[in-house]
Amino acid sequence: MEATNKEVIFTRPHKTLYATEDKIIKVFDNRYTKADVLNEARNEALVELNTDLNVPSLVSVEETSEGWCLVRDKVEGKTLQQLMDEEPEKLETYMEMFVDLQLQIHKQKVPTIKRLRHKLMDQINSLKDLDATARYELATRLESMPKHTKLCHGDFNPTNVIIDKYNKMWVIDWAHAAQGNASADAAMTYLLFSLENHDRAELYMKLFCEKSDTARQYVNRWLPIVAAAQLTKKKEKEKEFLMRWIDVVEYQ
Ligand SMILES: Nc1ncnc2c1ncn2[C@@H]1O[C@H](COP(=O)(O)OP(=O)(O)OP(=O)(O)O)[C@@H](O)[C@H]1O
Ligand SMILES: [Mg+2]
Structure with a gap:
């Protein structure tokens, strides 16, 4: 993800969201534990799997130089x-x-x-x-x-x-x-x-x-x-x- 062209779309204390052409990258700083980020990822994955709701697909969970991040499909x-x-x-x-x-x-x-x-x-x-x-x-x-x-x-x-x-x-x-x-x-x-x-x-x-x-x-x-x-x-x-x-x- 690091090499991809990305722009900041949203900043919150301890969180930054980036957009690429077709993905959203949500980066958490070290106030969030790895377990917090994995819990959010797990919830998204469970909802995507078990429901008929429209939920942007979770593509990956990664550790970057800025912190742990979730990568989801972008909705225009x-x-x-x-x-x-x-x-x-x-x-x-x-x-x-x-x-x-x-x-x-x-x-x-x-x-x-x-x-x-x-x-x-x-x-x-x-x-x-x-x-x-x-x-x-x-x-x-x-x-x-x-x-x-x-x-x-x-x-x-x-x-x-x-x-x-x-x-x-x-x-x-x-x-x-x-x-x-x-x-x-x-x-x-x-x-x-x-x-x-x-x-x-x-x-x-x-x-x-x-x-x-x-x-x-x-x-x-x-x-x-x-x-x-x-x-x-x-x-x-x-x-x-x-x-x-x-x-x-x-x-x-
Ligand atoms: N998959 C997506 N496609 C398009 N826009 C998105 C997507 N995910 C997030 N966004 C945009 O980024 C904003 C913030 O995203 P998100 O709700 O995941 O984080 P957050 O609000 O910081 O989390 P929290 O509510 O836990 O503080 C959304 O309100 C939306 O505008
Ligand atoms: Mg939100």
Whole structure:
């Protein structure tokens, strides 16, 4: 990959994405362990193999001078985020497409992918920003929630959906995928919207509940749990907001 002509398309702390003519190279720096990168690769490979979703094919996993990297096929198109920003008058249409796609993901089964409730429990227990009482409260709530085995993307937001010129929707970025309760996945998406834009968050929640015939209160019961999961990502500017959502009393 080193010798190929490539341009930077996206930089994040600890991650750089390059594009070649037909491939995307996602490079992780040494804050990510080899195991993290292989886990993301494994999730992508499992989803590609076990579902009928459009997922750009994983081509290779390599160590380069910049760090470990994943190489995927490139999809020519725009993310749903770009389309929502560029055409605000079509927001509702795009949000419907987004929710329909998430419901299609929730119909899939990937039997060997990790369990969402195990992942969430580990995340809750790792949070040293919360005292033992708050962690116990969250763990008890998680334990009481119905246990399902639906495929959950775990970071389903409009930057992770690409629309190609045939209007086909592609889903990328399966690092946080797991099998579990679809309402937990919806709660995470609502949280991700809420961190950026209140109106879009409300529109999303309304459409998800209508289309999946789910009570909003049921999704709400997951909010403190997914807020705790998001807190493990240690984004300083989100901390105060997330701590408010974790205050479980508000969502009883
Ligand atoms: N296969 C692909 N084809 C076209 N564009 C892509 C592809 N993979 C990624 N991109 C572009 O790069 C952006 C970032 O990619 P990706 O979602 O994999 O990383 P990330 O958002 O940094 O990961 P995370 O959400 O874990 O922080 C996407 O929003 C998209 O614009
Ligand atoms: Mg992404």
